Amino acid sequence: MTSINLNLPLARRRAVHPSVLSMTHPNIELLERQRALLRKAVPAGFPSPADDYVERRLSLDEHLIRNKESTFFMRVSGHSMRGLGIFDGDLLIVDRSLPAAHGCVVVAVIDGEFTVKQLLHTSLGKVLRAAHPDYPEIVIKPEQDFTIWGVVQWNVHKV
Amino acid sequence: MQRAIALVDCNNFYVSCERLFQPGLEGRPVVVLSNNDGCVVSRSQEVKDLGVKMAVPWFQLKGLARQHNIIALSSNYSLYADISNRVMSLLSRFSPGQEVYSIDESFLELTGIAVDHTGYARQMRLTVMQHVGIPVCVGIASSKTLSKLANHVAKKNPRYAGVCDFNGMTEAELNGLLARIDVGEVWGVGRRSADRLRDRDVRSVLDLKRAAAKHIRSGFSVVFERIVAELNGVSCLELDQVAPAKQQIICSRSFGTPTSRLADLEQAVIAYTTRAAEKLRRQRSLCGGIQAYIRTSPHREQDAQHQSSMLIPLPEPSDDTRLLCRAALHGLRSIYRTGHAYQKAGIMLTGIIPAAARPQTLFDDVPGREKSEALMRTLDRINRNMGSGTIRLLGEGTGKPWAMRRQNVSKRYTTEWDELAVCQTRP
Numbered sequence: 001m002t003s004i005n006l007n008l009p010l011a012r013r014r015a016v017h018p019s020v021l022s023m024t025h026p027n028i029e030l031l032e033r034q035r036a037l038l039r040k041a042v043p044a045g046f047p048s049p050a051d052d053y054v055e056r057r058l059s060l061d062e063h064l065i066r067n068k069e070s071t072f073f074m075r076v077s078g079h080s081m082r083g084l085g086i087f088d089g090d091l092l093i094v095d096r097s098l099p100a101a102h103g104c105v106v107v108a109v110i111d112g113e114f115t116v117k118q119l120l121h122t123s124l125g126k127v128l129r130a131a132h133p134d135y136p137e138i139v140i141k142p143e144q145d146f147t148i149w150g151v152v153q154w155n156v157h158k159v
Numbered sequence: 160m161q162r163a164i165a166l167v168d169c170n171n172f173y174v175s176c177e178r179l180f181q182p183g184l185e186g187r188p189v190v191v192l193s194n195n196d197g198c199v200v201s202r203s204q205e206v207k208d209l210g211v212k213m214a215v216p217w218f219q220l221k222g223l224a225r226q227h228n229i230i231a232l233s234s235n236y237s238l239y240a241d242i243s244n245r246v247m248s249l250l251s252r253f254s255p256g257q258e259v260y261s262i263d264e265s266f267l268e269l270t271g272i273a274v275d276h277t278g279y280a281r282q283m284r285l286t287v288m289q290h291v292g293i294p295v296c297v298g299i300a301s302s303k304t305l306s307k308l309a310n311h312v313a314k315k316n317p318r319y320a321g322v323c324d325f326n327g328m329t330e331a332e333l334n335g336l337l338a339r340i341d342v343g344e345v346w347g348v349g350r351r352s353a354d355r356l357r358d359r360d361v362r363s364v365l366d367l368k369r370a371a372a373k374h375i376r377s378g379f380s381v382v383f384e385r386i387v388a389e390l391n392g393v394s395c396l397e398l399d400q401v402a403p404a405k406q407q408i409i410c411s412r413s414f415g416t417p418t419s420r421l422a423d424l425e426q427a428v429i430a431y432t433t434r435a436a437e438k439l440r441r442q443r444s445l446c447g448g449i450q451a452y453i454r455t456s457p458h459r460e461q462d463a464q465h466q467s468s469m470l471i472p473l474p475e476p477s478d479d480t481r482l483l484c485r486a487a488l489h490g491l492r493s494i495y496r497t498g499h500a501y502q503k504a505g506i507m508l509t510g511i512i513p514a515a516a517r518p519q520t521l522f523d524d525v526p527g528r529e530k531s532e533a534l535m536r537t538l539d540r541i542n543r544n545m546g547s548g549t550i551r552l553l554g555e556g557t558g559k560p561w562a563m564r565r566q567n568v569s570k571r572y573t574t575e576w577d578e579l580a581v582c583q584t585r586p
Contacts, residue, residue, distance in 0.1 A: 069245040070290035072573060078584035092582060097290045107582055112183030114582040135585055149182070149292075 064154050070097035072150065074107060074114065081105075081116055083131030090157045092116060094150035105152040110138075111145050116152060162394050163269040163276055163299055163326055166306040167250055167283060169243075170294040170314065172263035173201035176242045177232055179292040180572045180580045188229045192217050195413050196233055196566055233565035241573040245291045253283050258398040266303060266398050280322040300325035303396045304389035307346040308364060312336055337365040337390075347386050352379070364390065405442060410435040411505020417456060419500050424453060425488060426556035427504045432487045433551060435508050436480040437542070440535060445476035445517060447510025449483050451490035456502035465501075467494035476512055479531045480538070483508070484552060 065071045076090040084105060086092070092107065100106050102121045107114055108128060117128035117138070126146075128138040140146050169175060173191035178184045188205035192198065198214045199206075209227060211220065217231060224231065243262045251257045256268030273279040280297035287295050298309025305325055313323035325333055342361055343353035361367050368390040385395045410431035418424065428451055439446055452468030469490040473482065487506050541550050570578035 067290070069249050073576075073579050074582045075579040076584060077581045080584040086584065088584075091579075096292060109182040112181075112185070114182070114580060116582045116584055130585060132584075147182070 064093055066153070067095055067097045070150075071095050071153075074116075076116060076155075080130040080132035080135045084118065085157065086116065086131070086155050087157055090155050092152050093154040093156065095153050096150040098151040098153070100148045100151055107149040107152060109145075109147045109149050114149065119148070160271060161326055162301040163272075164301070164303055164306045164394070164398070165254075165267040165269050165276070165280060165283075166260075166298045166303070166310045167265050167267060167280075167287075167295050168298075168310050168314070169246060169263035170296060171201050171203055172243075172293070173234060173239055174203045175293050176239050177235070177569055178203075179242070180238075181569065184230065188227055189232065190217075190220075190229060191232050191234050193234060195415065196231070197413070200234065231567060233568035235569050235571065237571040237574045238569065242291060242293060246287055246293055246295070249287055249290055250283065252286075253279070256398050266306070268398055269299060277322050277324045277327060280324070281320075284321050294321075296321045296323075298323050298325075301392040302389040302394040303398075304346050304386060305392065308337070308340060308344065311340065311344055334365050334368075337368060338363045340364040342367050345386060345390070347382060352383075355379075405438075405444075406511055408435045408438050408446070408508040408511070409505065410438075411452070411503060411507075413503045414501070417459075417500035417502045419498060421492070421495050421497075424491060424495060424501060424504050425554060428487050428491050428506060429484050429552055429554040429556075431504070431506045432484045433480055433555060435506060436478060436483050436535075437539060439508055439511070440478045440539060443514045444511045445478050445514050446473070446483070446508040447476050447512070448472040448508075449486045449490070450507040450509060451487045451494065451504075452506070453491065453494060453501045453504045455499050459500070459502075462500055463498065465496055465499045467496075469494050470509065472510075476510070476517060477531075478514065479535060480552065482531075484554065488554075 072094050074092045074094055076086055076088060076092060079088055081087075086105070094107050098104075100119050102119070104119050105116065106119045106128075107116050108119070109115075110128075115128070117130060120127040120129055120137075124139050125142070126140040128140065130137075174184075174189050177189065177191065184203075186205070187203070188209065189203040190199045190206050190211070191201040193200045196217060198216050199211060199220070200214070202211055202213065206229060209223065209229075211223070211229075220229065223229065239262060246263075247257070247259050247265055250265050250267060254267040254269060254272055258266040260266055269276055269279070276299050280299060283297060284295055287293055296310055296313040298306045298311065298313050299322075300306040300309045309323045309325045313319045313321055316323075328336075340363060341353075342348060342356050342364055343350065345364055345367060348356070348367075356362075356367065361370055367387060370387055388395050412427075412431070414423075414427070432449065448470050450468055450470040452466070454466030455462055455464050457464070471486040471490045473486060477483065491504075538550055542548065570580070572578060572580050
């Protein structure tokens with residue numbers, strides 16, 4: 001860098017070494033990291049005995065979501081799944097990619113509406129069971145408009 | 160080894176996203192309308208079967224809609240963007256070479272991957288359908304242009320069950336198909352070029368494929384030579400695997416009702432600038448200038464017409480919402496004239512450079528810039544976590560009398576905690 005534009009108010013001119021001008025910042029993040037390292041490297045006492053044990057903090061996302069593309073959240077409305085610990089207002093974590101095995105809790109679509117139920121594969125065919133004595137089991141008829149939307153993996157309940 | 164490029168395209172993408180969370184819409188005629196509920200931008204098959212074309216203004220369809228109970232939804236881009244990201248992420252599992260071409264289309268490099276491409280593509284369709292609930296079609300061929308056409312065939316022709324591989328066909332079979340596709344369907348052939356081609360008796364895709372290069376060269380750009388080569392199976396267009404950072408960011412919208420008040424225009428311009436600055440920061444860029452523009456409605460000929468724009472260069476490249484808003488407002492106030500009913504306002508960010516390439520100046524205000532960066536980072540984080548618009552400039556206003564008409568917008572099922580789909584415990 002040879003040409004330095006000093007076409008500026010006199011008061012703002014400063015003596016600048018040309019090497020400073022030719023310095024580029026190829027990577028701001030890298031610079032920030034270097035700065036952070038420098039900050040940390042100032043030894044001001046006994047090193048922390050925990051330094052060798054620093055690990056990543058636990059993440060609920062990682063624990064609860066196995067397949068991030070196919071996992072969706074849904075809100076529960078109603079009381080008829082209480083027997084399986086699913087209450088009104090709870091948050092369901094639903095994975096669409098999993099096979100709906102016998103005994104799974106699933107989100108199903110019946111006649112265009114979402115419903116959460118336990119799925120059973122029986123000799124009568126697929127059966128949806130609520131977890132409440134007042135609601136009878138639903139045997140899915142072949143002509144019925146029915147699909148399994150996803151498999152409930154977790155229920156998040158506020159205590 | 161023969162080149163194999165797949166184009167995966169989601170079927171009626173916006174409608175399919177809506178149906179995923181409103182399964183009651185399945186089997187019914189549904190359209191999604193553009194911003195401001197203007198035109199049809201996505202049609203379910205039932206609506207296509209009624210002969211409704213893309214981009215038709217909704218008001219022209221009201222009669223047909225009543226007759227056939229067509230359901231019209233406002234566009235819900237928060238939902239479509241999230242579902243699109245999921246689909247693209249799933250597809251990336253099928254090939255190391257992916258070009259995300261649009262919100263609902265992706266090219267995948269299949270050369271050297273899998274022996275049975277048709278079977279592989281069927282697996283893609285099943286996976287996307289099961290995991291994300293979006294139906295897709297796959298076209299496979301030896302060039303991008305041909306794979307677009309293969310996708311077209313897969314979509315239009317139920318016989319192919321959603322997968323069409325041109326590479327697996329004989330030359331005669333393929334030409335038979337191409338002879339039945341209008342030349343206007345070819346990727347890169349616009350409506351006007353298609354008319355000019357038809358004037359020269361180039362009517363079908365096969366005609367164009369067989370057109371001699373010199374025939375095409377006279378009167379058409381070099382782009383056409385490349386299209387002809389691609390139609391002949393010579394791949395000229397490579398996959399852009401990293402979406403290039405946008406060189407311009409535009410945010411503009413028509414108002415629900417026209418306004419002549421400067422205060423309304425200012426609010427709109429601040430809101431658009433805020434959105435654009437968020438996009439700018441998301442792609443880690445800075446812009447060197449901002450242009451503000453306004454116009455009256457060209458469809459209201461009885462009104463006095465006015466349209467104007469002004470570009471305000473920034474003292475140094477920036478991504479700070481506050482600075483950009485100040486510049487945009489300066490531009491707006493300079494072009495605004497009283498007594499006009501403005502129907503549209505917008506802003507455009509120009510001179511976009513990567514943030515890492517920020518030029519060094521002698522009087523770099525480093526502490527000021529670090530403060531600005533920290534503030535913008537915090538702003539973005541809060542708005543990302545707590546919902547867009549949680550923190551915004553006061554100038555954006557709270558009432559938004561100019562805001563878009565979105566009469567029938569669905570919930571943001573995947574991006575807002577308050578708007579999750581509800582699941583009944585009893586049927």
